[in-house]
Amino acid sequence: MNILLIGCGKMGGAMLRQWAEVPDNTFTVADPAATALPDGVRHVTKTTELEAAEFDVVIIAIKPQMIAGVLPDYAFALKPEGCFVSIAAGCSIASIAKVVGDRAIIRVMPNLAAMVGQGVSGLVANALCSDDLKARVTELVAQTGTCVELADEDQIDRLTAISGSGPGYVFELMRSYVAAAKSVGFDDETARKLVFDTISGTVETARQSDETLEDLRNSVTSKNGTTQAGLSQLMRDGQLEGLFHDTVQAAYARAVELR
Numbered sequence: 506m507n508i509l510l511i512g513c514g515k516m517g518g519a520m521l522r523q524w525a526e527v528p529d530n531t532f533t534v535a536d537p538a539a540t541a542l543p544d545g546v547r548h549v550t551k552t553t554e555l556e557a558a559e560f561d562v563v564i565i566a567i568k569p570q571m572i573a574g575v576l577p578d579y580a581f582a583l584k585p586e587g588c589f590v591s592i593a594a595g596c597s598i599a600s601i602a603k604v605v606g607d608r609a610i611i612r613v614m615p616n617l618a619a620m621v622g623q624g625v626s627g628l629v630a631n632a633l634c635s636d637d638l639k640a641r642v643t644e645l646v647a648q649t650g651t652c653v654e655l656a657d658e659d660q661i662d663r664l665t666a667i668s669g670s671g672p673g674y675v676f677e678l679m680r681s682y683v684a685a686a687k688s689v690g691f692d693d694e695t696a697r698k699l700v701f702d703t704i705s706g707t708v709e710t711a712r713q714s715d716e717t718l719e720d721l722r723n724s725v726t727s728k729n730g731t732t733q734a735g736l737s738q739l740m741r742d743g744q745l746e747g748l749f750h751d752t753v754q755a756a757y758a759r760a761v762e763l764r
């Protein structure tokens with residue numbers, strides 16, 4: 506497919522890094538600020554460099570608040586049978602259709618781990634999108650990690666609050682954990698290694714186990730031992746579970762506001 510990527514910042518750039526590894530498709534990036542694009546990717550800085558009906562897919566990877574102002578300038582470059590793919594948080598298919606009219610539109614919510622091919626994405630398409638086009642876009646997204654097809658748009662806003670924003674929550678957890686490791690005397694390099702390897706090893710253990718997360722947690726926790734002492738702080742008054750609940754609800758509410 507011939508693909509136009511509008512916006513090549515943190516998220517668009519992360520996905521492009523994986524896509525550029527696969528020879529199936531050709532990419533043009535439209536982003537005045539883009540630098541250091543992968544080999545073989547065409548870069549345009551003005552819409553006048555594009556031809557009408559040039560692309561099978563136009564990917565919208567700019568901030569949701571910019572879509573109404575920017576997208577009209579690029580819409581002419583999509584083939585009549587092509588589709589728009591938006592990765593913008595919140596911005597609904599109806600809002601995009603207000604800008605481009607009744608066209609095939611797919612919403613994808615990726616996450617930053619796409620950068621290393623371990624992303625998690627949700628996808629939902631409108632009724633004007635053919636099964637073939639949806640399958641080809643799903644395959645494209647799956648080049649960046651796993652891709653789950655969702656039943657409706659509300660689901661993609663809920664998924665945004667879990668996996669779209671998720672790396673932000675996890676990076677902050679990791680940052681706090683590393684700071685705590687340093688507070689008991691480890692240097693930065695050792696603290697990062699201990700924390701990163703503990704997290705990745707724990708995730709892999711959970712993946713390979715049939716036990717519940719509660720049982721796995723209990724299997725680390727000796728009666729009156731060190732883990733129990735630590736968890737009595739981490740879990741005091743159920744605050745951690747409440748905090749995660751509030752975190753996800755706030756992110757979902759913001760996605761709804763951005764519709």
Ligand SMILES: NC(=O)C1=CN([C@@H]2O[C@H](COP(=O)(O)OP(=O)(O)OC[C@H]3O[C@@H](n4cnc5c(N)ncnc54)[C@H](O)[C@@H]3O)[C@@H](O)[C@H]2O)C=CC1
Binds near residue numbers: 516568617
């Ligand atoms: N950062 C993340 O982890 C995730 C971001 N998203 C979505 O991806 C979209 C982009 O977010 P980020 O990459 O984080 O933002 P970013 O600010 O890193 O990238 C946006 C890019 O758009 C470019 N841009 C601005 N005006 C433009 C124009 N007129 N024409 C072409 N390009 C233009 C900017 O130069 C910039 O490189 C947002 O809609 C966001 O909701 C979705 C999932 C995860």
Ligand SMILES: O=C(O)[C@@H]1CCC=N1
Binds near residue numbers: 669
């Ligand atoms: O924070 C945001 O709005 C974007 C969407 C998901 C992750 N980053």
